[in-house]
Amino acid sequence: MLNRRLLALLIKEATELLRNRQLVGFLTLSPVLSMVIFGFVLNSDVTHLRLSILDQNQVALSRELVDAFTANKVFLADRYTDSQPDLTRQVQQGQVDAGLMIPATFNRDLLGTGKAEIEVAIDGINAYSSGIAKGYVTQITTQFNLNLLQDNLPIGTELELPAQPEIKFRYNPGTKDSWFFVPGVIGTILTLSAILAAAVEAVREKDQGTLEQLLMTPVASTAILISKVVPISGLLTITLTMCLGVARLVFELPFRGNLLLLWIFSILYIQIGVGIGLAISTFSKNKLQTILVGIFLNIPIILLGGAVTSINSMPLLFRWVAQLNPLYHYLIIMRGILLKGVGLQVWWVNAIAMIAFATATLLVSAHRYRRQLS
Amino acid sequence: MRIRRIRNQVLKELEQFQRDRLGVALAFVLPVIALLIIGFAIRLEARNIAMAVQDLDNTALSRTYIERLYATHLFVAVPWRGSVFPDALDRGTAQVQVTIPSGFTANVIANRQSPVQVLIDGGDVINARVSKLAIEGVFLSVLQYQLGERSELGVVSQIRLWFNPGRRESLFIVPGAYGVILAVFPPLLIAIALVREKEQGTILQLYASSLSAAELLLGKSLAYMAVGLGEAVLLFIVGFLLFGVSVMGDPTPLIVGTPIFMLASVQLGLIIGIFTTTQSSAVQAIGTIKVLTAFLLAGFLFPLNSVAFPFSVFAYLVPVRYFIELCRNVFVRGSGWLGTWHLVAIMLFIGSIEFGIAWWGMRRMQLSR
Known part of the structure; x- marks a missing residue:
């Protein structure tokens, strides 16, 4: 019985999400478009x-x-x-x-x-x-x-330069900037979209007062939560898949490692973002506060996660703080798979960290969300 | 257009804004926290690049090279882990691997080629570029030092870093952070306010009143420009107190430029508010358009000189870019109006065009559909 109710709720939420054409556009097309633009624009080379x-x-x-x-x-x-x-x-x-x-x-x-x-x-x-x-x-x-x-020198003699460095770049022989920045931008966009979409959608019903109607129906609060999370996560998974495909086509990003693993951990990362978004919504009183905190949180997550800057150059304290940043671990895994072609044997620590983040954020937000409902 | 109507509109908007006390507090506190995080954490000058060295020669000369490499203060030593997959580079424990071949000194003395193998993690392009340049520099300088005994000829370049001889990063990062933060928060507030009126239907009362589109837009803009200016002043004060970033020379370009930037910044929020129908899409639009462009397209981190042509056009359209440049001029270079008047003019131009677009979207004062 529960399953049928859950299904009905899921369909309701999914249709509601899809009916908001603008939001669907901002969650699918604009990430891909942004990735292409920033992939071309971001350039750490110092020229001209x-x-x-x-x-x-x-x-x-x-x-x-x-x-x-x-x-x-x-x-x-x-x-x-x-x-x-x-x-x-x-x-x-x-x-x-x-x-x-x-x-x-x-x-x-x-x-x-x-x-x-x-x-x-x-x-x-x-x-x-x-x-x-x-x-x-x-x-x-x-x-x-x-x-x-x-x-x-006298004509005929050559200046000998015996000690010369023979410098090779591994993983990215042409030092293409896009190979470094595109994974960073994908991580950035997933962070932004997941956190903001989940946070705003979760307070929407509270704001409109339709939550009370939902509570009168005989569905469990867990089912309400799942029905909120799944459609957004599903949509963002489609976005991620498109981003990876376009990155391959446009920037010829090498896919050297296990793509399935990348996909699984990307979905996990989307869950973390959604979990953070839900948690924000339960901690704030209204939409404005939710949105402000949501946008704000993105700034440290993105800038201190190594998406477009180098962690190693930061002061020691912030290198430690980076360990608490899910994006940091996700980017190590993503760049490891895409560029280096290394697997779990190298980034298992980061994988465990991500699983821990996902569990923690979803448990906290589920707990708070349920308490809010009852 | 009546001044009184606009004034009432501004007062009403501010009244509504300040009713949510926690929201107001967040609107001022969060930008400051963002400034602190950015100012204390972000460093653009590369350092602590992990380097593993394998010295198969182990002579005085090879050790000289290794010492010189570490003397650049760019690298930190990590142990050599062999070259079997996955090696230190694969694991990410080292970003640079240097192998000095055996017989290196003997070959150098006999003038035979003896290349030193350097392997750099090219996946991280920022560190890779800096490492390559530093390693090449070390080899050239040792070489020149050795050759110097044979020849006295040489050009010496006295390099002077202007404005920031101590390479204080906050001088670059903090003025940039002003732009990034002020490009995100004020437009967010105005977009939310406008869409909320649409969602709650209260905008119908405005449509039905005798207020014209321009009056409505001006009223809302001025209210949130005021909020944004408050945020700006707060940021400037915190930047001065905590990072020691103070105005150099003439402050008038900043005094004139900040409200004009606020106009341009808030107009974009207004446009997003006008063309989106729900708060969720408005927030996503702010997220992908404003946050991303401010972080990545405004020269906040990397100079824009290297961006190739068709894409460099995007960077010219972003008003934050000019405000960041203005802030750097006022807070660091101190170049006065001569170096800044064009920035202010461009922002004013972009702001007016944006106001035009907003007015065009609002002109009918009718519900869409």
Whole structure:
């Protein structure tokens, strides 16, 4: 008997969800669309830094140095200036990202004393990109010096560079940004959608007062809860499957590990999100509070979970906090399966953590939801 | 259009908003907590990258290289775990593996090629790029040091990091966080308020009254712009007290720019409120459009220079991008109006277009369907 009631309730909830066309669109199409857009946009490479050039020397050698700076796509010769104050002002106002100053005595110093100084001013606001830019500047000048050395050797002899690193990137030989960011964006979108949809749907009936009608019917409170959770989870599972398919087609993401396991743990992650959403709804008094807390919670979950930032760079305290973040564990599993092709033997700890999170959130929210009903 | 009607509309909206005391508290406390978490946790400068080194040579030279690698302060040592699957890289316990071959020193002295194998986890592109650059830099610097004995020729680059010589991350993160947070919370509030009126049917009274669409929109916008400005001031104060981020030079670009950004930010919430019919879809729209774009499309974490053409267009449409740039100018660069006037102008432009769209969606003041 219970099963028939549950089924009826499930059908009611599912039709109600599907009838809200806009919501279905936001839960299925917009995640896929966002994933594609952000997969293309997110880019941690530092290129096309606008460089302002002040070459007070204007000889062949100084121009060679300028060429060395702008030869690769790291620096872009954005503008040339002829005065120091101009250059200062351009960096100051953020019109350029870096300035290169070659003094008038550059070639005389270099050929006369063997040493010449140049000055590179980098907009240091962004610690990430300015750090990378600094690394490139050092590399460019060192390479320039080695070339000078090569030119001064007797003809026929080669400069030997025996100790060279042979750097290979495993899992992602082309260092494609999308291979790193797309799993992160999928995790982000699932977090946002699951938490918000579950939280808002759970308070909807409370707000409209139809919950009382539901309580008068002879269905168990567990059945009400299940009927709320299942349609949203089902819809998001479809979304996830579409996301993975599109990621494969558009970004050629390698699917190196067990796809079934990925699917199972993704569904588990959706349950965690739904559980968190339900819990929020039971803790707050009305819709506004639910929504505010729901949106807020997404910020730490997403930013501290390693979706688009590196956990290892965070202060120690937050590296520990990350262990309490379900998204952190889900992303290790997802990237492990998609990119590394590793299985349970590597990420079993994360798997246990996720199962624990799912159990805890669903138990807490079920308990609170039931108490709210009675 | 009557000023008095708009004023009453603003007062009514604020009155309704402040009735839910806990909601009001959340609307001001949650942004501050978000700022604290972001400001204290997010670090963009890479560090603590786990590196496992296998030194098959074990000579003074090979140890010099290893020392130099760790001297970059980028890597932390983890034990070498062999190369059988799953190795340290597969397990994620190491992100970089370096193998110095046996006979390395002998080969280097004899000028024979002796490549050092470096394997980097390319799955994490951020750490991979930084690691590669640092390792190449170490090898070049040791090389130049050794060659230096043979030649005196060399260009020395004096690198100066402007505005932030100590590389304080909060100077970058906190002004960015202002933008991200203010792009999410005020539009959320206005969208919920508008859709609630639709769901409860109270909007019919507004439709039936003599209020015009523009008056209605202006009233609601101004009310939530006021709430948003309150949040902004609170964030600026907390940012100053806890992160030491203070206004550099002329504060007027901020004083003028913040309300204009709030206009643009709130209008998008209004548009979402107008075109969605239920609170659930409005919240999902805010979640996927506002939260995602603010985090990922506004230059909050990574510079936007590297975004390829057709997709870079998206980034130009996001008003938060300009506000974050404005905040960085005012709080860090101190470049005054010369470096910021165009940002304010673009935000004003986007805000007006958004108001136009909102007005167009609302103009009939009729129930849809």
